[in-house]
Amino acid sequence: MLTMIGKRLMFAIPSLIGVVIVTFLLTRALPGDPAAYFAGPAATKEAIEQIRKKLGFDRPLIEQFFRYTNDLAHGDFGNSLTTGQPVATELRNRLPASAELTLLGLLVSVAIAIPLGVLAATRPGSWIDHLCRVTTTAGVSLPVFFTGLVLVYVFYFRLGWSPAPLGRLDVFYSAPPTVTGFYLIDTLIARDFEAFRSALSQLILPATTLAIFSLAPIARMTRASMLAVLASDFVRTARASGLSPGTVIVTYAFRNAMLPVITTLSMVFSFLLGANVLVEKVFAWPGIGSYAVEALISSDFAPVQGFVLTMAVMYVLLNLVIDILYGVIDPRVRLEG
Amino acid sequence: MKRRDFLKSVSGLAASAMVPAPAIWSPAKADARSETLLIVSEGGPNNLDIHGVGTNVPGYEVSWNCYDRLITHEMKSGPGGVPYYDRDKFKGELADDMNVGDMSVTFKLKKNAKFHDGTPVMAKDVKWSLDRAVSVGGFPTFQMSAGSLTKPEQFVIVDDATVRVDFATRDRLTIPDLAVIVPCVVNSELVKKNASEKDPWGLEYTKQQTAGSGAYKVTKWTAGTEVIMERNDAWVGGPVPKIKRVIWRMVPQAGNRRALLERGDADISYELPFKDFQEMKANGKLDVVSLPFSNGIQYIGMNVTKPPFDNLKVRQAVAYAIPYQKIIDAVLFGLANPMFGAAKDKPTEVAWPQPHKYYTDIEKAKALMAEAGYPNGFETTISFDLNFAGVNEPLCVLVQESLTQIGIKTTINKVPGANWRTELTKKEMPLFTNVFSGWLDYPEYFFYWCYHGNNSIFNTMSYKSPEMDKFIDGARKAAALGDTAAYDADVKSFVDLAFTDIPRIPLYQPFVNVAMQKNISGYQYWFHRRLDYRAMAKG
Numbered sequence: 018m019l020t021m022i023g024k025r026l027m028f029a030i031p032s033l034i035g036v037v038i039v040t041f042l043l044t045r046a047l048p049g050d051p052a053a054y055f056a057g058p059a060a061t062k063e064a065i066e067q068i069r070k071k072l073g074f075d076r077p078l079i080e081q082f083f084r085y086t087n088d089l090a091h092g093d094f095g096n097s098l099t100t101g102q103p104v105a106t107e108l109r110n111r112l113p114a115s116a117e118l119t120l121l122g123l124l125v126s127v128a129i130a131i132p133l134g135v136l137a138a139t140r141p142g143s144w145i146d147h148l149c150r151v152t153t154t155a156g157v158s159l160p161v162f163f164t165g166l167v168l169v170y171v172f173y174f175r176l177g178w179s180p181a182p183l184g185r186l187d188v189f190y191s192a193p194p195t196v197t198g199f200y201l202i203d204t205l206i207a208r209d210f211e212a213f214r215s216a217l218s219q220l221i222l223p224a225t226t227l228a229i230f231s232l233a234p235i236a237r238m239t240r241a242s243m244l245a246v247l248a249s250d251f252v253r254t255a256r257a258s259g260l261s262p263g264t265v266i267v268t269y270a271f272r273n274a275m276l277p278v279i280t281t282l283s284m285v286f287s288f289l290l291g292a293n294v295l296v297e298k299v300f301a302w303p304g305i306g307s308y309a310v311e312a313l314i315s316s317d318f319a320p321v322q323g324f325v326l327t328m329a330v331m332y333v334l335l336n337l338v339i340d341i342l343y344g345v346i347d348p349r350v351r352l353e354g
Numbered sequence: 355m356k357r358r359d360f361l362k363s364v365s366g367l368a369a370s371a372m373v374p375a376p377a378i379w380s381p382a383k384a385d386a387r388s389e390t391l392l393i394v395s396e397g398g399p400n401n402l403d404i405h406g407v408g409t410n411v412p413g414y415e416v417s418w419n420c421y422d423r424l425i426t427h428e429m430k431s432g433p434g435g436v437p438y439y440d441r442d443k444f445k446g447e448l449a450d451d452m453n454v455g456d457m458s459v460t461f462k463l464k465k466n467a468k469f470h471d472g473t474p475v476m477a478k479d480v481k482w483s484l485d486r487a488v489s490v491g492g493f494p495t496f497q498m499s500a501g502s503l504t505k506p507e508q509f510v511i512v513d514d515a516t517v518r519v520d521f522a523t524r525d526r527l528t529i530p531d532l533a534v535i536v537p538c539v540v541n542s543e544l545v546k547k548n549a550s551e552k553d554p555w556g557l558e559y560t561k562q563q564t565a566g567s568g569a570y571k572v573t574k575w576t577a578g579t580e581v582i583m584e585r586n587d588a589w590v591g592g593p594v595p596k597i598k599r600v601i602w603r604m605v606p607q608a609g610n611r612r613a614l615l616e617r618g619d620a621d622i623s624y625e626l627p628f629k630d631f632q633e634m635k636a637n638g639k640l641d642v643v644s645l646p647f648s649n650g651i652q653y654i655g656m657n658v659t660k661p662p663f664d665n666l667k668v669r670q671a672v673a674y675a676i677p678y679q680k681i682i683d684a685v686l687f688g689l690a691n692p693m694f695g696a697a698k699d700k701p702t703e704v705a706w707p708q709p710h711k712y713y714t715d716i717e718k719a720k721a722l723m724a725e726a727g728y729p730n731g732f733e734t735t736i737s738f739d740l741n742f743a744g745v746n747e748p749l750c751v752l753v754q755e756s757l758t759q760i761g762i763k764t765t766i767n768k769v770p771g772a773n774w775r776t777e778l779t780k781k782e783m784p785l786f787t788n789v790f791s792g793w794l795d796y797p798e799y800f801f802y803w804c805y806h807g808n809n810s811i812f813n814t815m816s817y818k819s820p821e822m823d824k825f826i827d828g829a830r831k832a833a834a835l836g837d838t839a840a841y842d843a844d845v846k847s848f849v850d851l852a853f854t855d856i857p858r859i860p861l862y863q864p865f866v867n868v869a870m871q872k873n874i875s876g877y878q879y880w881f882h883r884r885l886d887y888r889a890m891a892k893g
Contacts, residue, residue: 064496068408166607170611170613183394189386289736301604301605303576308578311578
């Protein structure tokens, strides 16, 4: 299996090289002149030239590219001009924030969507099937920033149940020492339960927002795939043999229905990372999505390249994990390049 | 992992993932709150040093509060009783005494002034800092040159506690320019230790931490997320501030910033939509301060080098077609000073900004268009900066609608913030809206940047007129020599000429709006329009 994983990773290399080249060219093709932007409101032509030189944008494109790849090879993603920090550090600090939020959102979503989908499939046409249809349609048709704002309005502004949408922790708590970067885990390691509670309560609204958005594909896919499996011969045989409905559905039908659900999950996870950008904006979440968008707005090349590259690596890894999961769930699937 | 184990763990996870109940505030933190000022705003600093490359406006706020200058302004009572900086009165911050001579000014430093690390502030630090400001290039150097401060030789160490600044020419703006944010005093020994050959001024070091003697010091900065500043108890620049700690959080969503204020979680915020400010003002739960930008105007500019706007009649027609009052009512919700429609017989004042005599009159505009030889109008584009879309977009839509009535068909061109500067420098946009506001509040300063034939970036219209240059140069010279009569005459003449030639149409003087809790006091208006925490108090 290890050789297979190695082989898969080898195949990812060309796509990563492609990503490096394309992002480099795309960011250079963006309109706007970072030198003029950073020279400030009152810059003269000479001042802009000075800054261009300082930033190395006066060199030929090919030279800039080689310098960039050389830096990359040394693990240097360059410096962000807007925040003034090295991109690698920023990404490392911000990725856990996004990952924690996305994973929790996905977890909540799975916890609701899969039982809902299974129930809807076992009782097609019943009220629970309709409920499933309505929630998923509503969830997918509401834009995330809208859901987020409504939740903030209701639970923070009106009811006051939720803490202020000010990022990962209440302003007056300090962040736990970094172990995993996930505050929920780090606060527990540090045995700081008050901070844990704060981190958790800060997470609820944004995670719910993401969950509502991602319910639909998971629930619909679970339902469709369960329906197909429930109609198949082996389920009929199992039922005829007098197995209890619970055993039939959970042990036999659900396991066989899981493959397409896993595929959908990986898809959902990747578009959640995208939807994150808006949720992060609404909840002042210090994640990588808002970081990349801000960089893009100010023609700040390095963070955009760093972001796209990180995302590409994550997709490659995610696909690998999904492929391995296939093999675990269904022994008939062989892991091959 | 075994297949069965995996399946079990998945169902286990699904069962254990429950939505937890919301937590409640911890009362233990209540004490810390009363001494802490929590600010929420859209953007945060990208650099803690105003001398840095491309430091943004929020960065200025950090510099203002964490560094000292030799001198600063006194306060006076402004509109609505809000403390407003006094353009003409100075007091020492690091300097004890200022002695203005004929061609130089001498400063004596306060004896007990210390940097945050405890080293005393010496004349060599002042010299090094001012040298740095005129040498690093970019914005700081530009700002220094506005007060004719251009060469390191102008800054002379007399003794350990005395510094002399020599004037390059007689310039009324030299002293005021020493009180803006840029000429801040940096801990030279500390920064030099952290400088490198490639970076002789240590800009990389001061980007990340403050090395000054100011009332606050940055203790934590997470770019794009928060800035935490603690009070410097040993500050000698003024009375010790009341606020012990400042937490400045970036909240990108304007709606959330308002919610935070109204719920009482945040203490102070700015950069909110005008509609929100108007509503908050009306419901009275918070204190909302609205003050006009000193020396600032939002305007419609026209490129006078190219047809059709090279034609004076066309420019006048546009000036009569702008829906001024509608813009103030519908875009700004009344939060602006009108700069139009002055009475016909009103004499020109020696002041800037002041209203012009154009008003909305479509018939007159149509007649002027016909006279200009465009009875059927023409097509053009109107551009604006997307960074300020909240105001610019509705404003341009109103202008577009109004111009259609006199036959000018416009397409709206939205320029992303990063490109705006580039577009301005190119000077090719035919019609656009923009705002200009000068730190130094003098008419000739505004006109020098916006109307002079040396064609600076702010002369966005590429307007050139020898007569205008004569008046502007005349006023600058008269101001330096203290010749009031000549000065007044020249100021009146250049204002009149700007209105008759009308290369740019002033619309209104924008307001800076700040909303804060009722228990926050001590807000002061400064020329830079950012917050000064030093005078603020809570409770």
